[in-house]
Amino acid sequence: MKGFVVSGTGSGVGKTSVTTGLLSLLSKGRKVQAFKAGPDFIDPMYHTAATGRPARNLDSFMLDDDTIRNVVGYASKDADLCVVEGVRGLYEGFAGDGDVGSTAYVAKLLGFPVVLVVDAGSLTRSAAAIINGFRSFDPEVKIAGVILNKVSGRQHSDKLDVAMETYCKGVKVLGKIPKDRENTLGQRHLGLQTLHSFEQKEIEPLERLADPVDLDMLMGIAEECTADLPDSSPYVRRRSGLKAAVPMDDAYSFYYRENIECLEASGIEVRTFRPADGEHLPDADMAYLGGGYPELYADRISSNRDFLDGLENMCAEGKPILGECGGLMTLCSSMTDKSGKEYRMSGVFDAKAEFVDKRHGPTYVLAEAKGNNPLFSGPMRGHEYHYSEVLAHEDAEFCFDIRRGLGIRDGKDGLVRNNAVGTYMHQHALSCDDWAKGFVESAR
Structure with a gap:
C-alpha cells in the first residue's frame, strides 16, 4: 500500500x-x-x-x-x-x-x-x-x-x-x-x-x-512505502432486517464512518434524514443521534415536532435509541443556548441541556457499562467534548460509570430510560467487539 x-x-x-x-x-x-x-x-x-x-x-x-x-x-x-x-x-x-x-x-x-x-x-x-x-x-x-x-x-x-x-x-x-x-x-x-x-x-x-x-x-x-495491511471486513455480520433512523445534516454530523458501517454489517438499513430542514423521523426500529451543532439550529429542531415527538414515542415503545453529545441534548426536555433562550426538545429524559462559557475537552474517556445499560456491556473507550452541561433530575438513572473523563455528573454518564441511552461520550464502533449487538437485541 x-x-x-x-x-x-x-x-x-x-x-x-x-x-x-x-x-x-x-x-x-x-x-x-x-x-x-x-x-x-x-x-x-x-x-x-x-x-x-x-x-x-x-x-x-x-x-x-x-x-x-x-x-x-x-x-x-x-x-x-x-x-x-x-x-x-x-x-x-x-x-x-x-x-x-x-x-x-x-x-x-x-x-x-x-x-x-x-x-x-x-x-x-x-x-x-x-x-x-x-x-x-x-x-x-x-x-x-x-x-x-x-x-x-x-x-x-x-x-x-x-x-x-x-x-x-x-x-x-x-x-x-x-x-x-x-x-x-x-x-x-x-x-x-x-x-x-x-x-x-x-x-x-x-x-x-x-x-x-x-x-x-x-x-x-x-x-517507497510497501505496507502490507489486512483488508478483510472488521465487522461482525448478521442478518437482522432492522431499520435505524440516523439524522445527518448541519445539526447532526459527528459520526465515525465505522459506526454507520457497523450497523449496516448487522443487516440494519440506515435511513438518514435532515431534521433541521424539517424532515420527519423515518419509520424505524431504532435511532442513533450523533453529535454536531444542534444549538445553532435549536429553533428549527424545536419546531420539528414529528422528529421530537417521534423520539419520545420510540422510547415509550422500548425501541433502542443512542444519543451522543448533541444527540444527548436533543433527548433532554429542553436546550438553552448561549444567549439564554430555551427551546423545547424531545423529553425522552427529564433533564435540561444548557450551554456554558467553560469548555472541557476534547478528552479521552474510560467508562464501564453498568448492568442496567440496554445497549452496551463491559469497559468502553471514547472521547468527550463539553460546551454544555446536562442538568438531570436528582433521581436520574445512569448506565455508565466514568473511570476517566467528566460524563454528566459525579462520575456518571449515560442517562437511561427503557432502551434509550444519552451520553456525552462519542464511541468508535471498533473499540469493542460487537458494537451493534445491543441495538439488535433491544430492537427484537
Missing part, C-alpha cells in the same frame, strides 16, 4: 489546510483514501470533500493495533494512495512519556513515512534545528520530507534554502508555501461548518495554497 503521513511540529502550523489542498490535487486522476489521526470529526469532513471518499479516523487510544491496520487496509483496498493527517504535533499523545495516541505511533504502526509541516514564519536556521530535533527524537519514525509553510518572501526563501542545505542534508524539501491568510481554512471555519455545508469553492483555495508542493516528489515518497 502506498501512503504517507502529514504531520506538524505542533497545532496551528497549517497542516489541515495543506493536507486538504494536497488531497484535492492528488485526487485528480487517483483514488485517494484519507485518514485523520486522533478523535476529530471536523478535519475528516474536509478530507471527504477533497477526495470524494469517506475519510476515516485512526486513534491508538480507542483502537488496538490490529484494528487500526485493518481499518486502513479495508478502507484502502480499491485506492491508489493513503494519506493520513496527524493530530497536534508529531509526538503528542495520551501521556507525556509515551507515544500511544500520537501521530508518530500511527506512522510506525502502518510503516508510513512522515511529511513534516513546519511553520517557518520568521525562522531560518531555527527551522533546521527544529527539523533535526524531530528527526532524531525517535529514529523509528521516518521523516522523509518537509513542507515549509508561511514563507514571507524571496529573501526568506533563499535563507531557508541555505539553512536546509547546510544543516539538514538528506531532507527533501517538498515545497515552500508563501504566507497566505486568504487561502487557508482559518479558525472561523473550523467547528462552524460541516460536511453538508461544503461547496467546491471551499476546497479550491486550499488547492492554491498547496500548489507549491512538488507532487511528483511527494508520490516518490509514497511509492
Whole structure:
C-alpha cells in the first residue's frame, strides 16, 4: 500500500489546510483514501470533500493495533494512495512519556513515512534545528520530507534554502508555501461548518495554497512505502432486517464512518434524514443521534415536532435509541443556548441541556457499562467534548460509570430510560467487539 503521513511540529502550523489542498490535487486522476489521526470529526469532513471518499479516523487510544491496520487496509483496498493527517504535533499523545495516541505511533504502526509541516514564519536556521530535533527524537519514525509553510518572501526563501542545505542534508524539501491568510481554512471555519455545508469553492483555495508542493516528489515518497495491511471486513455480520433512523445534516454530523458501517454489517438499513430542514423521523426500529451543532439550529429542531415527538414515542415503545453529545441534548426536555433562550426538545429524559462559557475537552474517556445499560456491556473507550452541561433530575438513572473523563455528573454518564441511552461520550464502533449487538437485541 502506498501512503504517507502529514504531520506538524505542533497545532496551528497549517497542516489541515495543506493536507486538504494536497488531497484535492492528488485526487485528480487517483483514488485517494484519507485518514485523520486522533478523535476529530471536523478535519475528516474536509478530507471527504477533497477526495470524494469517506475519510476515516485512526486513534491508538480507542483502537488496538490490529484494528487500526485493518481499518486502513479495508478502507484502502480499491485506492491508489493513503494519506493520513496527524493530530497536534508529531509526538503528542495520551501521556507525556509515551507515544500511544500520537501521530508518530500511527506512522510506525502502518510503516508510513512522515511529511513534516513546519511553520517557518520568521525562522531560518531555527527551522533546521527544529527539523533535526524531530528527526532524531525517535529514529523509528521516518521523516522523509518537509513542507515549509508561511514563507514571507524571496529573501526568506533563499535563507531557508541555505539553512536546509547546510544543516539538514538528506531532507527533501517538498515545497515552500508563501504566507497566505486568504487561502487557508482559518479558525472561523473550523467547528462552524460541516460536511453538508461544503461547496467546491471551499476546497479550491486550499488547492492554491498547496500548489507549491512538488507532487511528483511527494508520490516518490509514497511509492517507497510497501505496507502490507489486512483488508478483510472488521465487522461482525448478521442478518437482522432492522431499520435505524440516523439524522445527518448541519445539526447532526459527528459520526465515525465505522459506526454507520457497523450497523449496516448487522443487516440494519440506515435511513438518514435532515431534521433541521424539517424532515420527519423515518419509520424505524431504532435511532442513533450523533453529535454536531444542534444549538445553532435549536429553533428549527424545536419546531420539528414529528422528529421530537417521534423520539419520545420510540422510547415509550422500548425501541433502542443512542444519543451522543448533541444527540444527548436533543433527548433532554429542553436546550438553552448561549444567549439564554430555551427551546423545547424531545423529553425522552427529564433533564435540561444548557450551554456554558467553560469548555472541557476534547478528552479521552474510560467508562464501564453498568448492568442496567440496554445497549452496551463491559469497559468502553471514547472521547468527550463539553460546551454544555446536562442538568438531570436528582433521581436520574445512569448506565455508565466514568473511570476517566467528566460524563454528566459525579462520575456518571449515560442517562437511561427503557432502551434509550444519552451520553456525552462519542464511541468508535471498533473499540469493542460487537458494537451493534445491543441495538439488535433491544430492537427484537
